Amino acid sequence: MDKTRQITMIQIAAILVSTIIGVGVLPLPLFAVNALDSGAPLITLAAVLFGFISLLLLSLLGMRFPRQTIIQYSEQIIGKWPARAGSLLVIVFFAVLTSLTAREFGEVVVTSVLKNTPVEVTVIVMLLLATFSTRNDVTVFAYIHYFYFPLILFPALFIVALSLKNADALNLQPIWGNDPQGVIPGALTIAALFQGSFILTSVIPSMRRPQKALLASVVGMVIAGGLYVIIVAATVGVFGAEETKKLLWPTLELAKATSLPANVLERLDAAFLIVWVTAVFTTLLSSYFLTTQSLGLLFRLRDHKLFAFFLLPFVFVLAMLPQNIVQMYTIVRMVGRIGLILTLAYPALLLLVSILRKKRGEPVGEVAQR
Amino acid sequence: MAKLHSAKIIHLTCVMVLTLPILTGCWDRLEIEDRAVVLGVSIDKAPPESANQETEVAHVEGANPIPPEDMIRVAVQIAIPGRIPLGPGESGGGGGGGGGKSSAANTVWVLHVVGHSIDDALMNLQQQVASSLFFGHLRVIVISEEVAKKGLENINDYFRRNSEVRRMAWILVAKGEAMQFLTAAPKLERVPTLYLLSTLEEGFRMGKFPQDFIGMFWSNSSKKGQEGFLPYVELKKENNVEIAYFKGPKMVGSTSPLEIGAYMAIKGINPAGYRVIVQLNGAADTVITAATHRKARYSVRIAEGRPHFTIHIAFEQNVEEKYSEHIGIDNQEILSNIEKKQAQVAVEYFEQFIRKTQEAHSDIFGFGEYIRAKRPAFWNRNVKTKEKWQEMYKDAEFDVTVTMKIRRVGMKAR
Structure with missing residues (x-):
């Protein structure tokens, strides 16, 4: 029994789900209605399919090179130096993504809950949490996700189900929208919310059966994408597309407008924020883990723990760079779209070249049953 | 062994010290x-x-x-x-x-x-x-x-x-x-x-x-x-509660209390709770019915470039009171008479209420939303904006039909 290959298919799916569901759920319906008013669920679905392409490429690559992450097999495929340049881009991108996630989290908390707490404090606390947890190996990492996965998914579904009481089907019609404006950029912005799924490449080398990576990514994407579509449909169904356009974080507002039956709790935004903090933590953990692990592999280190604290100040400073919330969201959208090139085109290139050059990694034998 | 032990203590202390600021939350502390x-x-x-x-x-x-x-x-x-x-028990307060x-x-x-x-x-x-x-x-x-x-x-x-x-x-x-x-x-x-x-x-x-x-x-x-x-x-x-209706952010008019009932009927909102006086022939034949359930269905067609709505409203009613012993509520015929008479009055009243909101350009019912959802081609070509719909709402045509069903008459046999 290979001690380093312990992660199961279900755990991979859980990692993907809890990584994908993150800060993005709060502004998600706003992105969607801005693109295609009442057709918001449709465009979210399109974005899910689009986001799945990148995941598909990664799992195909991972199944071809079941013992390596993208940092390692890219060197085999396209040569040492081009691959190192590509890896560096990936690392920088995920460092930026980590910092933006932390900042977006901080902005929400400061705006809606802890109004007197400096944003620096909320950001650093969250980053510290992620840093400590990153200093574990990949198996523990998988267990952390596996543990939080039901705590994120089920309360979120529960809140959405309760909110449906106030929904009106007219708000979701026509399902293809009235006024398509900027459908493509909108879909890209939403697809960018799925970039965390890149974490798949880090965990495949520790999978018990890497052949199941594709199945895991399908399961993960169906759950996460399904939840996204449901959240958008519920928000637009309750508020209507025009009202949703006026809300900065429509999903939070949805929780605020939802009450437990018999008014046990008159507003669920506090409950929702608790779930959401967990979701943000797992997202941060994944992108930070990916950054540090890739950096470790790039420098051929045995272990990535060193970088966890080394990178922290850089990530923190990056997080503090946006001057205000409007600028932050401009940057988030921009970085997201640039990132799509990286998370989509780079694996596509690698897969194409590896097929053309007939490169393949060492296969992993079927692990014997316990 | 002792060395390991002290290292462990240091570790633990570090963890505790580091987690302390995370556990608090005092920044925004505000006593009640x-x-x-x-x-x-x-x-x-x-x-x-x-x-x-x-x-x-x-x-x-x-x-x-x-x-x-x-x-x-x-x-x-x-x-x-x-x-x-x-609580209710705490009477001194x-x-x-x-x-x-x-x-x-x-x-x-x-x-x-x-x-x-x-x-x-x-x-x-x-x-x-x-x-x-x-x-x-x-x-x-x-x-x-x-x-x-x-x-x-x-x-x-x-x-x-x-x-x-x-x-x-x-x-x-x-x-x-x-x-x-x-x-x-x-x-x-x-x-x-x-x-x-x-x-x-x-x-x-x-x-x-x-x-x-x-x-x-x-x-x-x-x-x-x-x-x-x-x-x-x-x-x-x-x-005393009535409805104030708006056009955009501005209030443009108000209803009478019974018109709230008309609003709720046209929207098909339940439970129903309005009582109305129905007069059959003369003052002696007056009964009061209470609505218990409402249901509304719409359909729309576009004729000559303007929307033409057909609204069908169904009520379930109980008889609550009659004015004198002049009539006995004990046969199908009298119930049908009451139903017919009331439906006739209701249609007029609803149409009049819709006309009132049309004059104020205030579509509080959301008929425009119905068109946007069900006739997107027409909406996208001819309406598109809120202002345009406020204009067009005035020219929309409405056909209201009402079905009344009296189900129960209370505890009295006649």
């Missing part, structure tokens, strides 16, 4: 008695001489672009900690006064200021209150008719932006002065705003008034093919 919990807010037009009373709080004197004529008077009702009775009037004065504190905008006024107010104003429990916002007719843009903006305000609060439009609703002393409830609130919520439960939280009003006014409406209240001996 340091909060001024606002239960209700009222907004009136400020009396003309008020510009002189104002001090420099949120703006420099003379630098405010909003003219003094547009100033508003904002009153807040603050709960006094410890005085709010928590701390003050112990006992009389209706004094108890309202004991539980809440109403104070008012003038200002150029909501936030400006509230800052003027904060200047007078020691503890910080907290809007998390705000239940009712009362706005005077005069302010509502001018438009609610500023008010909507402030309360939408404020993260403490819940979407399940209510906005009311008051006939006359809004502030009196915060000071009035109802008999049934110790806190005036809570009484106001229960009037509305019970109204909803009895089928007298549609649910219309602040969030619903916002959503409806935002929609392109719909306008918002608000409860329109008058302080008589007790509260």
Whole structure:
């Protein structure tokens, strides 16, 4: 029994789900209605399919090179130096993504809950949490996700189900929208919310059966994408597309407008924020883990723990760079779209070249049953 | 072994020290008695001489672009900690006064200021209150008719932006002065705003008034093919509720109480709770029926470039009362007669009510939304904007048909 290959298919799916569901759920319906008013669920679905392409490429690559992450097999495929340049881009991108996630989290908390707490404090606390947890190996990492996965998914579904009481089907019609404006950029912005799924490449080398990576990514994407579509449909169904356009974080507002039956709790935004903090933590953990692990592999280190604290100040400073919330969201959208090139085109290139050059990694034998 | 042990202790201490700041949360600590919990807010037009009373709080004197004529008077009702009775058994409530009037004065504190905008006024107010104003429990916002007719843009903006305000609060439009609703002393409830609130919520439960939280009003006014409406209240001996309908952010008219029933019927909102007098032949043949269930179906076709709606409304009714023994309610024929007569009256009444809103360009029913959803091709070609629909709504045609079904007659056989 290979001690380093312990992660199961279900755990991979859980990692993907809890990584994908993150800060993005709060502004998600706003992105969607801005693109295609009442057709918001449709465009979210399109974005899910689009986001799945990148995941598909990664799992195909991972199944071809079941013992390596993208940092390692890219060197085999396209040569040492081009691959190192590509890896560096990936690392920088995920460092930026980590910092933006932390900042977006901080902005929400400061705006809606802890109004007197400096944003620096909320950001650093969250980053510290992620840093400590990153200093574990990949198996523990998988267990952390596996543990939080039901705590994120089920309360979120529960809140959405309760909110449906106030929904009106007219708000979701026509399902293809009235006024398509900027459908493509909108879909890209939403697809960018799925970039965390890149974490798949880090965990495949520790999978018990890497052949199941594709199945895991399908399961993960169906759950996460399904939840996204449901959240958008519920928000637009309750508020209507025009009202949703006026809300900065429509999903939070949805929780605020939802009450437990018999008014046990008159507003669920506090409950929702608790779930959401967990979701943000797992997202941060994944992108930070990916950054540090890739950096470790790039420098051929045995272990990535060193970088966890080394990178922290850089990530923190990056997080503090946006001057205000409007600028932050401009940057988030921009970085997201640039990132799509990286998370989509780079694996596509690698897969194409590896097929053309007939490169393949060492296969992993079927692990014997316990 | 000992070395390992001390290393472990150091580790543990480090972890504890590092997690300590995470476990706290003191930055935003605000004790409950340091909060001024606002239960209700009222907004009136400020009396003309008020510009002189104002001090420099949120703006420099003379630098405010909003003219003094547009100033508003904002009153807040603050709960006094410890005085709010928590349950029905707690009859003293701390003050112990006992009389209706004094108890309202004991539980809440109403104070008012003038200002150029909501936030400006509230800052003027904060200047007078020691503890910080907290809007998390705000239940009712009362706005005077005069302010509502001018438009609610500023008010909507402030309360939408404020993260403490819940979407399940209510906005009311008051006939006359809004502030009196915060000071009035109802008999049934110790806190005036809570009484106001229960009037509305019970109204909803009895089928007298549609649910219309602040969030619903916002959503409806935002929609392109719909306008918002608000409860329109008058302080008589007790509260009287009607509907104030809006065009965009401005109030454009109000209904009679029975027209709320018409509104709810056209929207098919349940439970139904209106009673109507039906006259068959003469005064002696008068009966009163109570609606128990409503159902509405729409269809729309486009004729000559304007929408033509067909609305079918079905009621279930009970007979509640008759005026004399002149007729006996004991056969199918008389029931059919009542049904027919009432349906006939209802059709006229509903059409008349729709016409009234059409004249005000205020589609509170959301017929425009129906077109947007079901006839997107027509909508995209001919309407597209809210303003365009406000124009077109006036020219829309409506066919109303009503089916009445009397199901029960109460405990009397005849």
